[in-house]
Amino acid sequence: MSKHNGEKPYMCGECGYRTADRSNLTVHMRKHTGEKPYKCEQxxxxxxxKVNLDRHIAKHTGEKPYMCGECGYRTADRFTLNRHMRSHTGVKPYKCDQCDYSAARKESLEQHMIKHTGEKPYMCGQCGYRTADRSNLYYHMRTHTGEKPYKCDHCDYSAIRKTYLDQHMATHTGEKPLVCGECGYRTADRSALTRHMTRHTGEKPYKCDLCDYSAATKTNLDRHMTKHTGEKSYTCEECGYRTAYRSALTRHMKTHTGEKPHKCDQCDFSAIQKVSLDKHMAKHIKPT
Known part of the structure; x- marks a missing residue:
């Protein structure tokens, strides 16, 4: 009944967290006790x-038993499939209580909230790196441990993040599975599709808190903010390269992944940056 009347009778004695579900409280308490009852046998x-264990086990087995009936997307765990389904239904259950933003994923809402708070609570004990996102800290720690668990099965490339491996795989397959429903634009990079969609919506959700500037992409806001701060906040987790621009970091990462997306249509030349392709194309232009 508590789901209907909004009552949350179960409370954590450590931090005051409340929930309508006893099992949610049990899981929550593990944050305080450090208990990790789900063990990998390998x-x-x-x-x-358990969902994290299922996701981890897939690294050993490669199994992806959960499939989307709409588009054929497959995943190793039910939680990820449920989250994926929102891309078809348009459901965005996570609401910001300070503006009209809503999201399909809790992580996206948490990332959005730092625009209001500016908080970066997660800190690396090795080097002092701080971030607003727990997963960023998790990946950052691999720069210290050297762990690169995502392996390419076509060559000896390995990566800190799955997204880096996915981008690298495009160099082997040429696949661009993500499609814009408005114009048919295709890409291998989910963040590139998200940035692209703002062209259709006209949305400029990224606001400067020092002036009235707003931008369609975080990259553009970050570029603008350096005029105020001079900060270089984007760091390559492979080699420590720093830049003020996300786009510059994306280009830089291709030096690690080997990706050269800019192809010459007259020979087999390819380049990391479009400017390099433009220079190359001049060799094909015959002087008049």
Missing amino acids: CDFSTRF
Whole structure:
């Protein structure tokens, strides 16, 4: 009944967290106790959540039993499939209580909230790196441990993040599975599709808190903010390269992935940057 009347009778005695579901409280308490009851039988990985164990096990088995009936997308865990389905239904259950923003994923809402708070609570004990996103800290720590768990099965490339491996794989397959429903634009990079969609919506959600500037992409806001701060906030987790611009970091990452997306249509030349392709094309132009 608590789901209907909004009552949350179960409370954490450590931090005041409240919930309508006793099992949610049990899982929450593991944050305080450090308990990780879900153990991998093939390595020493353990976790607080079964969904995390399922996701981890897929690294050993490669199995992806959960499939989307709309588009054929497959995944190793039910939670990820449920989240994916929102891309078809348009459901965005996570609402910002300070503006009209809503999101399909809780992580997206948490990322959005830092625009209001500016908080970066997660800090690396090795080097002092700070971030607003727990997963960013998790990946950052691999720059210290050297761990690169995502392996290419076509060559000896390995990566800190799955997104880097996915981008690298496009160099082997040429596949661009993500499609814009408005104009048919295709890409291998989910963040590139998100940036592209703002062209259709006209949305400029990224606001400067020092002046009245707003932007369609975080990259453009970050570029603008350097005029105020001079900060170089984007760091390559592979080699430590720093830049003020996300786009510059994206280009830089291709030096690690080997990706050369800009292809000459007259020979087999390819380049990391469009400017390099433009210079190359001049060789094909015959002087008049």
